[in-house]
Amino acid sequence: MADARAVGETLAPGDEAEGNVAIAGRLMARRGQGGTVFADLGDRSGQIQVWATLDRLGDAGLSLLADTHLGDIVGVRGTVVRTRRGEISVAADAVEMLAKALRPPPDRHAGLRDPETRYRQRYLDLMASEDVRAQFVTRAHAITGIRRFLDERGFIEVETPALQPIYGGAAARPFITRHNALDRDLYLRVATELYLKRCIVGGLEKVYELGKDFRNEGVSFKHNPEFTMLETYEAYADYEDVAGMLEQMVSRAAVEATGGMIVPWKGGQIDLTPPWRRVGLIAALREASGIDVMEHRDAADLQARMRAVGLDAPDGAPWSKLVDGILSQALEPSLVEPTILMDYPLELSPFAKRREDDPGLVERFEAFCGGMEIANAFSELNDPDDQRERFAMLQADRAAGDDEAQPADEDFLTALEHGMPPTGGLGLGIDRLTMLLTDRHSIREVILFPAMRT
């Protein structure tokens, strides 16, 4: 169809091109006029008009076209012409019904607006809206850009289990499923982290996995129970190296997806050009909330301070959750321009290496953009004894009622005991990145079939 339009571009009104073309697509509109039928066919590249006359197509062919319904998939053979009114068209010599539509397409002019129908019957949304189609093409290009970037830097893409006997790598509740033959429960992964680090132990050195994680949580404008995550691990790198790589990778994705590094966002714009602003987490929290979390190391104490400044602070939450609460309530929404928050308290980061100059902090950063967290990275903890202690801290949180605290993974500890080189790791939320690159403000707009109540 695109080829036929290209041929037509060379024609003057009333002219006919040499040679035959064959096109096929969905019937978008039809205008009858007795012995003449005009039909607009659409495909992924756009639309083209079909011009059919009784003289040229014959009685049977014209009847077939006159009996079509909007939404039918139709094939046409003919020549490319430009009509008197200047419309590039295919003058039909033969028409063929390729697939009949028994249900009507969405309204041609009003489009499909009901969000529920748009998400539940996304095919109608795609059918009705070129913007929506473009949206998912952009997503695909961003992902392709990320894969190319990583492949060019010597990373290899690996696949690790989605069904896991024990889950870990993120603070989240898992989905539980059943393996009948093994007669045991398995978990859908909440992260790929612990398996990818096993790959690093084994010497693959630079690995990434781009796939689905599953977290048993509610839905919101930025949460879907299954979502797409990129994780990368690079031996002999640290979190500073990873921060530089992330900036380059996101810029690359932006260029491949949108053609530039400045993207529109909520009426303004965001410049993704590296380097991004970097600021210490503790200082940023202090500036945003007036609270220096390192001076309130007791959960009850911090909770009181938070409530004193008007922040929500749930009862019984561990200290780490409270700090995260300050971050998400007081700081995150204001981080619109790309910002990297560096150096997190150890309690929030069970898999990150301690800073040598301050063992209460770890070499971790999170990247924020558009008021959302888009990436999380650290110098990976590769000391098995320290890792064992971190798991013990999580068990204490769990015993205290934090049901997002993950269980200890002895098999992972065994892997670390075989020696893991110093490694820089990264997690990048692909859905949120796509939101950012396409100026969409709900994760449902960037997932083809978002989770819906049934």
Next chain:
RNA sequence: GGGCCGUUAGCUCAGUUGGUCAGAGCAGGGGACUUUUAAUCCCAAGGUCCUGGGUUCGAAUCCCAGACGGCCCA
């Protein structure tokens, strides 16, 4: 989990204080028309007003409960 809003024809939507309120456009059906562009014209058809209760002489409209969805908050 909380607050607010929404649900009327296949699609997009009107429907006033409770009283010709079951409506429009498009789509779909029948007909006219051989260069149209949301073609035009004529004709006919199309409904569990989300569901279930309640108030009332009378409910799409008011009240209660529920389902589903959206936005905001947690």
